[in-house]
Amino acid sequence: MDKIFxxxxxxxxxxxxxxxxxxxxxxxxxxxxxxxxxxxxxxxMSQNIEPANILAVTFTNKAAGEMRDRISSITEPVLSNKGSxxxxxxxxxxxxxxxxxxxxxxxxxxxxxxxxxxxYRRNFxxxxxxxxxxxxxxxxxxxxIDVKSFNPRIVLSKISEVKTQLxxxxxxxPKDYYLETIARxxxxxxxxxxxxxxxxxxxxxxxxxxxxxxxxxxxxxxxEAWKYILVDEYQDTSYDQYIFINLLAKKYRNLFAIGDDxxxxxxxxxxxxxxxxxxxxxxxxxxxxxxxxxxRSTKNIITAAQGIISQNKNQIQKSLWTDNNHGGKIIISETxxxxxxxxxxxxxIEEFLRNGLTAKDFAILYRTHAQSRSIEExxxxxxxxxxxxGGLKFYDRKEIKDIIAYLKIIINPxxxxxxxxxxxxxSRGIGKSTLTKVREEKTNNLRPDIIASLAVYMKKETLPxxxxxxxxxxxxxxxxxxxxxxxxNLGALIKYIIKRIKYEDYLKEFSLTKQSDYxxxxxxxxxxxxxxxxxSKYEDLPAKEGTERFLEELALLQDTDRVKSLTSNHxxxxxxxxxxxxxxxxxxxxxTTHASKGLEFPVxxxxxxxxxxxxxxxxxxxxxxxxxxxxxxxxxxxxxxxHLIITYTRFRNxxxxxxxNLPSRFIGEIxxxxxxxxxxxxxxxxxxxxxx
DNA sequence: CTGTCGTTTATTTTT
DNA sequence: TAAACGACAG
Numbered sequence: 214m215d216k217i218f219x220x221x222x223x224x225x226x227x228x229x230x231x232x233x234x235x236x237x238x239x240x241x242x243x244x245x246x247x248x249x250x251x252x253x254x255x256x257x258m259s260q261n262i263e264p265a266n267i268l269a270v271t272f273t274n275k276a277a278g279e280m281r282d283r284i285s286s287i288t289e290p291v292l293s294n295k296g297s298x299x300x301x302x303x304x305x306x307x308x309x310x311x312x313x314x315x316x317x318x319x320x321x322x323x324x325x326x327x328x329x330x331x332x333y334r335r336n337f338x339x340x341x342x343x344x345x346x347x348x349x350x351x352x353x354x355x356x357x358i359d360v361k362s363f364n365p366r367i368v369l370s371k372i373s374e375v376k377t378q379l380x381x382x383x384x385x386x387p388k389d390y391y392l393e394t395i396a397r398x399x400x401x402x403x404x405x406x407x408x409x410x411x412x413x414x415x416x417x418x419x420x421x422x423x424x425x426x427x428x429x430x431x432x433x434x435x436x437e438a439w440k441y442i443l444v445d446e447y448q449d450t451s452y453d454q455y456i457f458i459n460l461l462a463k464k465y466r467n468l469f470a471i472g473d474d475x476x477x478x479x480x481x482x483x484x485x486x487x488x489x490x491x492x493x494x495x496x497x498x499x500x501x502x503x504x505x506x507x508x509r510s511t512k513n514i515i516t517a518a519q520g521i522i523s524q525n526k527n528q529i530q531k532s533l534w535t536d537n538n539h540g541g542k543i544i545i546s547e548t549x550x551x552x553x554x555x556x557x558x559x560x561x562i563e564e565f566l567r568n569g570l571t572a573k574d575f576a577i578l579y580r581t582h583a584q585s586r587s588i589e590e591x592x593x594x595x596x597x598x599x600x601x602x603g604g605l606k607f608y609d610r611k612e613i614k615d616i617i618a619y620l621k622i623i624i625n626p627x628x629x630x631x632x633x634x635x636x637x638x639x640s641r642g643i644g645k646s647t648l649t650k651v652r653e654e655k656t657n658n659l660r661p662d663i664i665a666s667l668a669v670y671m672k673k674e675t676l677p678x679x680x681x682x683x684x685x686x687x688x689x690x691x692x693x694x695x696x697x698x699x700x701x702n703l704g705a706l707i708k709y710i711i712k713r714i715k716y717e718d719y720l721k722e723f724s725l726t727k728q729s730d731y732x733x734x735x736x737x738x739x740x741x742x743x744x745x746x747x748x749s750k751y752e753d754l755p756a757k758e759g760t761e762r763f764l765e766e767l768a769l770l771q772d773t774d775r776v777k778s779l780t781s782n783h784x785x786x787x788x789x790x791x792x793x794x795x796x797x798x799x800x801x802x803x804x805t806t807h808a809s810k811g812l813e814f815p816v817x818x819x820x821x822x823x824x825x826x827x828x829x830x831x832x833x834x835x836x837x838x839x840x841x842x843x844x845x846x847x848x849x850x851x852x853x854x855x856h857l858i859i860t861y862t863r864f865r866n867x868x869x870x871x872x873x874n875l876p877s878r879f880i881g882e883i884x885x886x887x888x889x890x891x892x893x894x895x896x897x898x899x900x901x902x903x904x905x
Numbered sequence: 906c907t908g909t910c911g912t913t914t915a916t917t918t919t920t
Numbered sequence: 921t922a923a924a925c926g927a928c929a930g
Contacts (some may be wrong), residue, residue, distance in 0.1 A: 273919040317920045414920055524921045644906045807917050
């Protein structure tokens with residue numbers, strides 16, 4: 214029990230101890246949010262609340278995983294004190310952890326049980342953003358809507374917007390011609406999804422809500438199961454997630470929400486800051502607790518951050534403070550252009566390295582991915598290893614998606630979107646028009662079944678023999694793969710697919726024609742091996758089941774291995790993957806400001822602090838978006854523990870064209886007495902700089 | 906059906 | 921700059 218309150222301040226203890234009724238905790242950056250959350254779960258368990266009655270919701274798998282680890286490390290000793298001689302204790306604890314998961318994984322879990330209520334089958338597939346976009350394009354094609362006047366990406370985002378407002382296709386009343394078109398696509402899109410026996414990411418929340426609304430019994434079942442609900446990052450919940458949680462919490466009202474309105478940076482992804490701002494209206498009896506003590510940063514950094522965020526109008530009143538030292542001044546440096554900026558950053562890093570810091574102590578943050586390039590080039594030139602977080606996702610890579618598409622077809626033969634991806638990969642003489650005809654082919658099946666359709670279609674007398682052959686061949690391939698899935702395990706199945714379709718040959722050719730060299734090919738093969746490593750987790754299961762679980766994990770775990778690790782320690786300019794670098798990670802980190810949320814580093818560089826870039830030019834016209842940019846800046850600044858270095862350039866090359874920039878307005882919001890300004894005109898080696 | 910060539914467009918992205 | 925898309929010829 215002592216252990217539960219160890220190292221907690223009074224506010225945190227208060228937040229941990231109020232068991233009954235709604236609680237809202239506003240937790241500033243570095244104020245021990247995760248600690249508060251995990252200790253609360255441990256406390257609930259120590260009060261004899263069944264773990265099965267506790268639900269903890271996070272936004273990322275990573276956060277969920279961390280929470281699980283930390284909770285078991287707190288609870289284990291507590292429980293083992295009670296029955297120290299019991300050898301089963303450890304096992305028991307592990308089996309009795311509460312359900313901790315992302316919104317989407319919890320939604321998925323509910324759907325696996327309840328989706329027949331909506332007329333889908335249980336083996337439905339989950340579509341990612343790519344699939345969604347393809348489906349929208351296809352639907353628009355069928356409705357003969359011109360993609361020039363209606364950009365499919367925008368159409369999709371509009372659909373998603375309507376959908377997450379929990380408006381069903383039938384009940385959507387568009388206000389004008391433009392929205393009328395969106396509505397048509399929305400209706401067709403949703404119908405098509407159901408036909409494909411697929412759900413998209415939004416559906417993982419929206420459909421459970423739909424079920425809860427139409428079946429009181431079902432809702433009650435889950436309300437009874439989860440009497441205690443905790444939600445992390447409450448400021449980032451969207452409307453549908455908000456309704457989802459509040460339906461579940463309605464009966465027992467034991468809702469614990471934690472978050473920080475000042476760190477809401479995902480409104481563009483429909484996070485609705487009002488959910489946290491209105492908590493008190495929703496739950497008038499709620500206890501509100503502010504965690505304002507920061508354990509992370511120096512006083513100077515905290516004061517600078519306050520200076521920035523205080524310019525925002527819309528926020529819950531609070532003031533961050535810290536017992537830490539004042540620390541050094543914040544360095545703000547003007548540079549000529551992005552090359553000069555990069556070399557300035559490196560010279561600074563070298564200075565810190567001389568003072569005993571190591572690579573992993575540094576983070577370089579930027580507003581957009583495009584900015585990483587100049588920094589990367591400079592790092593490669595000087596031979597410093599680094600890693601980039603985000604950018605290209607492992608499961609977004611072509612070779613991975615191709616193989617997964619084959620797996621998807623085996624599991625859900627209605628998924629003809631997966632078919633669309635690989636019907637001609639590797640190229641086998643089947644084209645778009647053939648595909649369309651196959652799709653329209655009627656089989657005796659009530660449900661569309663790709664393999665069956667192919668079997669029927671390949672017998673068509675009217676077809677030219679060449680095409681019949683191609684289709685028969687394709688059918689055989691899929692049938693063989695399907696048969697293999699009956700006997701082998703997942704790893705063997707993937708291997709079989711790669712061999713059966715001669716994927717390696719195809720990749721080799723593909724890599725060559727794409728004007729990139731063999732390096733590219735090697736990387737791709739390496740990725741496939743990596744895929745098999747992940748798949749080996751399921752080797753004890755029969756292929757069908759293993760594949761199902763695997764696909765499910767992939768759908769929800771889009772961000773595994775999102776770290777692209779690079780180093781230049783090898784031959785000049787040669788980029789080598791560090792993926793298998795065992796946790797050593799003696800590298801510095803480059804990432805967008807968004808990706809940095811929740812992390813901390815002794816030294817943080819924020820580069821490209823310019824009007825038009827940060828705040829981004831698209832955000833400056835809109836006051837709401839400008840406030841979000843400011844919160845983003847606040848997040849970036851508060852990542853720093855000891856040193857904060859901000860740079861901006863006078864001139865910048867972006868997308869191949871030149872532009873002249875002014876320093877960001879956010880720079881001016883930092884109290885001047887905390888800043889060590891380094892302007893170009895005051896540089897001693899001005900002549901040097903001109904060279905850049 | 907396939908490959909090439911010019912045109913277009915470009916934030917952020919926990920799932 | 922560079923990747924992604926669509927038009928068009930082979």
